[in-house]
Amino acid sequence: MGYFKEFFSGIYNLLLGLKTTAKYLPERAVTLQYPKEKWPMPERSRGIVVLLSDPDTGELNCTACLLCQKACPVAAITITQAKNETTNKRYPKTFEVNNTICCFCGLCEEACNFDAIKLTGLYEFATFDKESLIFQKEKLQELGRNVKYEKKRKSVAKKPAAKSETTETKPQSAAPSDPPKGEEA
Amino acid sequence: MTDVTKNIQLSEEEFLLNMGPQHPSTHGVLRLVLKLRGEFIEDLTPHVGYLHRSIEKIAENRTYAQFMPFTDRIDYCASMPCNLAWALAVEKLAGIEVPPRAQYLRVLMTELNRIASHLIYLGVMSLDLGAFTPFLYTFREREWILDLFEMTCGQRLTYNYMRIGGVSRDLPPEFYQSCKNFTKVFLKKVDEYEALFTYNPIFLTRTKDIGILPIAVGLEYGASGPTIRGSGHNWDLRKVEPYSSYEKFDFNVPLGTKGDVWDRYMVRVQEMRESCKIINQALDGLPEGEIKAKVPGVFKPPAGEVISRIEAPRGEMGYYLVSDGSTKPYRVKIRTASYGNLQVLRYLSRGWKIADLVAIFGSLDVVLPEVDR
Ligand code: SF4
Ligand code: SF4
Numbered sequence: 124m125g126y127f128k129e130f131f132s133g134i135y136n137l138l139l140g141l142k143t144t145a146k147y148l149p150e151r152a153v154t155l156q157y158p159k160e161k162w163p164m165p166e167r168s169r170g171i172v173v174l175l176s177d178p179d180t181g182e183l184n185c186t187a188c189l190l191c192q193k194a195c196p197v198a199a200i201t202i203t204q205a206k207n208e209t210t211n212k213r214y215p216k217t218f219e220v221n222n223t224i225c226c227f228c229g230l231c232e233e234a235c236n237f238d239a240i241k242l243t244g245l246y247e248f249a250t251f252d253k254e255s256l257i258f259q260k261e262k263l264q265e266l267g268r269n270v271k272y273e274k275k276r277k278s279v280a281k282k283p284a285a286k287s288e289t290t291e292t293k294p295q296s297a298a299p300s301d302p303p304k305g306e307e308a
Numbered sequence: 309m310t311d312v313t314k315n316i317q318l319s320e321e322e323f324l325l326n327m328g329p330q331h332p333s334t335h336g337v338l339r340l341v342l343k344l345r346g347e348f349i350e351d352l353t354p355h356v357g358y359l360h361r362s363i364e365k366i367a368e369n370r371t372y373a374q375f376m377p378f379t380d381r382i383d384y385c386a387s388m389p390c391n392l393a394w395a396l397a398v399e400k401l402a403g404i405e406v407p408p409r410a411q412y413l414r415v416l417m418t419e420l421n422r423i424a425s426h427l428i429y430l431g432v433m434s435l436d437l438g439a440f441t442p443f444l445y446t447f448r449e450r451e452w453i454l455d456l457f458e459m460t461c462g463q464r465l466t467y468n469y470m471r472i473g474g475v476s477r478d479l480p481p482e483f484y485q486s487c488k489n490f491t492k493v494f495l496k497k498v499d500e501y502e503a504l505f506t507y508n509p510i511f512l513t514r515t516k517d518i519g520i521l522p523i524a525v526g527l528e529y530g531a532s533g534p535t536i537r538g539s540g541h542n543w544d545l546r547k548v549e550p551y552s553s554y555e556k557f558d559f560n561v562p563l564g565t566k567g568d569v570w571d572r573y574m575v576r577v578q579e580m581r582e583s584c585k586i587i588n589q590a591l592d593g594l595p596e597g598e599i600k601a602k603v604p605g606v607f608k609p610p611a612g613e614v615i616s617r618i619e620a621p622r623g624e625m626g627y628y629l630v631s632d633g634s635t636k637p638y639r640v641k642i643r644t645a646s647y648g649n650l651q652v653l654r655y656l657s658r659g660w661k662i663a664d665l666v667a668i669f670g671s672l673d674v675v676l677p678e679v680d681r
Contacts, residue, residue, distance in 0.1 A: 133509050140504050144441060153448075165455075167477070169462035196374035228377035228468045233476070242462065 164244030169227045171245045172220050173267030174260065175238055183264060184239035187215040191231035191240050199225040218260040223253055243270055316353075321345050325662075329358050333436045333666045336676030338650075340665075347661045352654050356647075359680040367640035372398050372472055372607055375637070380466035382642060383678040385428050388414075388421035389620035391470035396551060397616035397627040398472045402609035407598040410474035411553040416590040417457070417469060418552075418618075419583040420487075423494070424453040425621035425673075426576045426583075430501060433573070433670040437514050442504050449497055452490050459483060472607065474600030487591060491584045498580055505573070515569040519656040519668035522567065529655070530648035533623025534575045535672055539567030545619040552618075556593070557586050569671040576673070608635055622646050622673055646678040 155162060164170070175184050187204040205216035229242050245266060250256060258266075316324065322345050329337040337358035343351040363382060367375050379394045380387040392414055399406060406414075431446035454464040459480050461469040469476055505511050526536045536543060544561040546554040562578035564571030611633035617626030623645025630639040649672045656672075657665045 129509075136508050136510075140508060143500055143503055165459045165462070165480075167459065167462040167480070194374070196370055196377055226377055226466065227463065228466070229462065229476070230374065230377070230468075 164246075166244075168244030169229045169242040171222065171243055171248060171266065172225060172227075172231065172258075172263070173241055173243050173245070173270055174218060174263040175241055175267045175270060175272055176264060183214065183260075184237050185215050185218065186237055186239070187213045188237070190234040190236070194230045194234035196228060196230060197224050197226055200231060215260060218263060220258045220263060222248065222256040222258060238272055238274055241267065241270060241272055243267075316341070316343060316351075318343070322350060327662075327665075333669065334676075335432065335669075335674060338674070338676055338679075340653075342662070342665075344662070349657050349660055349662065349665060352657055352665075354650055354653060356650070356676075356679050359677045361677075361681065363681045364640050364642055367637050369636065371635045372609065372637065375640075376470065376472075377466065377468045380468055381677065382644065382681060383620065383622070383625075383646070383675050384465055385675050386421045386425040386621045387465065387467050388417045388469060389618055389625060391467065392418055392552065393616050393618045393620070393625050393627055395470040395472055396618065397614055397629045398609065400614045400616055401612060401629060401631055402472075402607075404473045404601050404603065406474055406552070406601055408553065408595040409597045410599045410601070412590050412594050413475045413479070413599065414470060414552045415554060415557065416487075416587060416594075417460075417467075417475075419586045419590070420453050420456060422583045422621045423580050424450045426580050427453075429576055429670075429673040430505075430573075433667075433673075434505070436666045436670040437511065439504075439511075442501060445497070445501065445504075449494060452494075456483065456487055456490065459486075471600055471603075473603040474598070476600075478599050484591060487587065491588050495581065495584055498577060502577065506577070512570065514664075514667050515573060515671070517566070518569045518660065518664050519671065520566060520568045521652055521656060525655055526567075526652055529651040531623070531652050532648055533619070533621070533645050534572055534579065535623060535649045535652070537561065538564035538572035538575045538671075540565055545617060545624060549617070551616075557589050559583075559586050569667050572671045572673075606635060608633060617643070620645055622675065622678070623649060642681055644678040644681065646672075646674045646676070650674050650679055 176182060177184055187202055189202055189204070192198075192200045192202050199221045201217070201219040201221075203216045204213055206213055227242060231240050232242050243266070248256065318324065322343055325342045325344055327340040327342055328334040329339040331338075331340075334340065339355040339358065341353045341355065342349055361381070363378055366378055370378070376391060376394060379390040382390045395414075398404075427446040427450040431443040431450075434440075434442040434446075457467055457469075458464050460483060461467045461477060521531070521535070521539050523536065523539045523541045526539055526541065532543070540563050542561060542563055545551070546559075547561055559582045560578075562575045562582065564575050609631050611631050613628070613630045615626060615628050617624055619625075624643065625645050626643045628639075628641040628643070629637055632638040653669060653672060653674075656668050660668065
């Protein structure tokens with residue numbers, strides 16, 4: 124008797140589990156056919172590092188203050204400074220990001236006060252050669268040409284207004300409230 | 309015979325078996341040296357250290373803010389709590405007051421991460437027991453959580469979301485609705501998992517009365533979190549020693565009765581429901597204001613030492629931090645839950661078969677990078 128009871132309870136429970144499975148049978152597969160279809164990356168995606176340029180002049184925003192180099196926990200950024208003799212402005216002579224060790228932490232973006240460096244959702248940089256993952260200034264600038272960004276310097280100056288609704292929070296209110304001191308550079 | 313196995317005395321009927329380091333059910337790289345009599349485990353020695361990355365030493369060469377991305381790598385299934393514990397340690401040392409909004413955001417993210425981590429446990433545990441389908445179901449829900457994280461902080465695994473004095477970014481506009489939907493849908497999904505598992509005879513046979521952990525033994529070995537709560541020990545730091553304004557939230561601490569594999573499973577399933585409750589409260593009660601306290605660019609905390617501890621998904625996790633007043637920590641010691649929980653494995657698995665060892669080990673929910681650091 125006990126044997127039959129166990130037998131039927133076993134079958135019942137098996138069907139109970141299979142009911143859940145059956146519920147999903149007629150549904151569409153969620154697989155994304157990757158190279159043909161692509162997943163839209165969220166706006167805040169932290170992927171490859173790029174250098175931003177001024178949309179009007181096409182010049183790099185970077186002033187070679189070395190704050191990002193100091194903030195980087197794995198020392199992936201190497202910059203050499205130079206001075207433009209005519210305008211007396213500093214600019215990066217070389218700017219190198221080593222993507223083999225960059226951990227995409229975003230600390231460089233936070234350290235920069237000049238909207239010059241940004242982490243983007245760009246991907247597909249696989250290569251057979253490790254050397255080609257070390258990006259130089261020209262490549263970084265090229266990658267950052269069409270990247271949209273919000274001016275951070277303005278939103279720092281403005282006092283973050285109190286928001287009435289959670290759903291209305293603006294992403295850029297997260298601008299660091301403690302701009303690292305310039306004299307440390 | 310290697311150094312590891314040289315000192316083990318064997319009788320005629322006994323033999324040694326190496327389980328791991330590359331064994332699918334050891335969740336990473338753990339080596340278990342089993343002393344077997346037939347299929348029964350006489351004794352067991354875990355060997356850890358295959359994933360050692362010397363994170364504690366790295367901390368001594370990084371500034372306080374720079375160490376944050378490294379805490380993500382301590383427990384990759386639950387990075388937010390690792391972030392949080394580090395931030396709490398440094399804030400305690402420097403006496404920084406965290407704005408209420410940041411505290412709520414921290415709670416929100418940690419609880420989401422707790423669900424994600426328990427979902428991994430559920431999926432992987434079922435995989436270990438031979439059920440493949442639940443694994444796909446749990447990872448589907450986890451995907452949603454990861455999407456929420458990605459839209460908030462930009463990454464799916466190594467969040468680096470918390471900062472000393474607050475969090476790095478506020479919630480994006482679409483977060484609220486998506487998260488609300490998630491909690492609503494997720495509670496139904498938990499019922500679904502339960503239909504697949506909880507009273508399934510096969511699951512019951514594999515888990516009921518197996519690997520019973522008495523409270524006293526667990527405490528002696530330093531087990532914490534759901535592992536010890538499964539035995540009925542009411543110890544949850546969120547209740548006992550509230551941090552990051554957990555005292556303002558209303559939730560229960562699920563407890564087991566016997567301390568077997570099934571009880572530990574049940575505690576985690578109920579914890580997911582409780583976490584959902586906390587997430588809803590955090591979303592509704594989110595205060596307005598700053599998300600980060602003012603912290604100087606060159607951050608130098610006073611000399612001294614502190615201990616921070618929090619309730620991570622796997623149990624108590626904390627940092628012991630010694631500062632000499634410079635920009636870098638003098639010494640950091642990381643206490644992780646998995647290491648304590650792994651210690652009870654030897655006690656639990658003696659006398660059981662190898663197949664049960666897989667169930668017992670799965671129920672402890674050990675994450676190996678957390679053990680080795
Ligand atoms: S912090 Fe910004 S401006 Fe300064 S060197 Fe780096 S990218 Fe250039
Ligand atoms: S993302 Fe992090 S690791 Fe990469 S360059 Fe920036 S600071 Fe360095």
